[in-house]
Amino acid sequence: MATTDPLPLDGQRILELAARSMFDMFANASEGMLLVDREARVVWINDQYKRFLPALGFPRVEDFVGHPVSEVVHNTQMDRVIRTGKPILIDLLSNRAGTFVVSRIPLRDETGQVIGALGIVLFDHPETTLQPLIEKFAALHRDLDDARRELASQRRTKYTLASFVGSSDAAVEVKRQARRAAMSSSPVLLLGETGTGKELLAQAIHAASKRADGPMVSVNIAAVPDTLLESEFFGFAPGAFTGADRKGRDGKFKLADGGTLFLDEIGDMPQSLQAKLLRALQEGEIEPLGSNKLIRFDARVIAATSRDLGQLVREGKFREDLYYRLNVLPIRVPPLRERRDDIPALVEVLAEDIATRNQTGPLELSPEAVAMLAAQPWRGNTRELRNVLEQAAMRSDSRHIEAVHLEQVLREAGIERVAPLPLGQRVGQRGDLLRSLGDQVAELEQQAIAAAMTATGGNKVAAAKLLGISRAKLYERLELTV
Numbered sequence: 001m002a003t004t005d006p007l008p009l010d011g012q013r014i015l016e017l018a019a020r021s022m023f024d025m026f027a028n029a030s031e032g033m034l035l036v037d038r039e040a041r042v043v044w045i046n047d048q049y050k051r052f053l054p055a056l057g058f059p060r061v062e063d064f065v066g067h068p069v070s071e072v073v074h075n076t077q078m079d080r081v082i083r084t085g086k087p088i089l090i091d092l093l094s095n096r097a098g099t100f101v102v103s104r105i106p107l108r109d110e111t112g113q114v115i116g117a118l119g120i121v122l123f124d125h126p127e128t129t130l131q132p133l134i135e136k137f138a139a140l141h142r143d144l145d146d147a148r149r150e151l152a153s154q155r156r157t158k159y160t161l162a163s164f165v166g167s168s169d170a171a172v173e174v175k176r177q178a179r180r181a182a183m184s185s186s187p188v189l190l191l192g193e194t195g196t197g198k199e200l201l202a203q204a205i206h207a208a209s210k211r212a213d214g215p216m217v218s219v220n221i222a223a224v225p226d227t228l229l230e231s232e233f234f235g236f237a238p239g240a241f242t243g244a245d246r247k248g249r250d251g252k253f254k255l256a257d258g259g260t261l262f263l264d265e266i267g268d269m270p271q272s273l274q275a276k277l278l279r280a281l282q283e284g285e286i287e288p289l290g291s292n293k294l295i296r297f298d299a300r301v302i303a304a305t306s307r308d309l310g311q312l313v314r315e316g317k318f319r320e321d322l323y324y325r326l327n328v329l330p331i332r333v334p335p336l337r338e339r340r341d342d343i344p345a346l347v348e349v350l351a352e353d354i355a356t357r358n359q360t361g362p363l364e365l366s367p368e369a370v371a372m373l374a375a376q377p378w379r380g381n382t383r384e385l386r387n388v389l390e391q392a393a394m395r396s397d398s399r400h401i402e403a404v405h406l407e408q409v410l411r412e413a414g415i416e417r418v419a420p421l422p423l424g425q426r427v428g429q430r431g432d433l434l435r436s437l438g439d440q441v442a443e444l445e446q447q448a449i450a451a452a453m454t455a456t457g458g459n460k461v462a463a464a465k466l467l468g469i470s471r472a473k474l475y476e477r478l479e480l481t482v
């Protein structure tokens with residue numbers, strides 16, 4: 001028996017109608033719908049969607065419709081759906097309008113070509129069961145963002161070359177060399193006494209280099225016990241040794257990937273590890289403890305030491321090949337006593353920094369106090385100068401620091417000589433004498449004045465008498481020293 005279908009609809013037509021009613025259903029039930037064309041440009045939004053526009057930053061529909069979706073919806077994946085032709089059936093989308101459950105479906109023509117995509121905002125009612133989950137997700141997202149930002153700011157270095165205070169010839173030369181080193185990717189070796197600013201310079205070189213956006217990772221070799229250094233440098237595989245972290249850990253080399261690795265106090269590197277360090281530097285590869293796997297890393301190395309590396313090499317305590325590997329761009333950082341002219345400026349910067357950190361008013365030093373500081377030997381260099389200023393600031397009841405306060409601090413700190421060096425001792429330092437006579441005389445004069453001020457406890461009348469000059473002349477000289 002041949003029957004005719006009462007509804008003369010073919011499959012294709014049914015599908016079309018079904019698609020139509022499903023679309024209408026979604027359009028009504030969803031919180032908003034958005035359509036993009038094959039260029040991922042927004043071509044249509046429904047009325048519900050319009051209420052998101054102000055929160056997205058577009059008060060007018062025409063500022064939104066007609067624009068590339070990635071420009072108007074932050075974090076959208078619609079362009080990806082167009083590109084891949086694959087739906088994202090359910091996802092969480094967070095942007096300035098909030099966090100939403102969304103669905104993204106590619107649209108195809110008869111031949112199967114992607115011609116656009118439909119984005120559906122599924123629920124954002126507080127009463128839906130998903131809301132607590134969405135809130136938790138949004139909160140985690142915020143925490144993650146905060147943590148990332150925090151980490152980035154910690155890795156970003158504190159110092160730039162402008163932080164290296166000093167306009168003496170010696171300071172200018174150090175900064176010139178540091179700037180040159182920043183342009184290159186070769187290893188840098190910073191040589192200088194403790195407290196001369198080697199770490200500051202290492203950070204400044206990193207910050208001025210192409211790698212400034214990468215991490216700056218420091219290891220103070222003198223501060224890490226020998227037995228831990230290897231895993232500190234190279235990391236270890238899960239369960240590499242008893243008590244090792246179950247998950248394993250990345251070493252500093254790996255952490256510095258794409259950035260700069262600062263090896264402080266390289267002269268204290270135990271001999272047992274020097275060969276492994278050399279190999280890592282030569283090959284650009286490390287082998288985490290207990291892993292049998294080589295990991296490539298790309299880090300620029302800056303090493304520093306306060307020890308005489310050449311001497312250590314001669315004594316057989318430091319490998320010669322490692323020394324040459326590190327000593328590509330050596331920079332000698334001069335001690336403070338070779339650039340006394342910079343001391344007043346340093347005092348000013350350090351005093352300001354101390355006041356800011358302690359949240360007190362600005363520190364003021366009398367001219368005699370500054371002159372006295374300029375005359376000290378400063379074996380501990382800028383770090384010691386800073387400590388002395390900090391101590392003096394703590395002692396003084398007011399924000400004024402006088403020579404007497406300093407004298408007391410210096411004596412108690414065991415700083416060996418408050419008075420200037422006698423001439424006889426200076427003769428041995430030939431390098432120091434081969435400078436402009438004017439500078440040397442001025443320096444000696446400054447030292448003599450500081451010594452006299454110290455000896456007389458800051459009494460200017462007595463100091464002038466001791467020096468055999470008039471009080472007016474002493475005042476004039478004191479003015480000059482600041």
Ligand SMILES: Nc1ncnc2c1ncn2[C@@H]1O[C@H](COP(=O)(O)OP(=O)(O)O)[C@@H](O)[C@H]1O
Pocket residue numbers: 163164165166192193194195196197198199200201346349382383386
């Ligand atoms: N030229 C300088 N200008 C300003 N501050 C300096 C200068 N040199 C050193 N400092 C400060 O002195 C302290 C010691 O410097 P640091 O770089 O740690 O010395 P090092 O690594 O040579 O021992 C730090 O607080 C640093 O900021």
Ligand SMILES: [Mg+2]
Pocket residue numbers: 195198199264
């Ligand atoms: Mg240091």
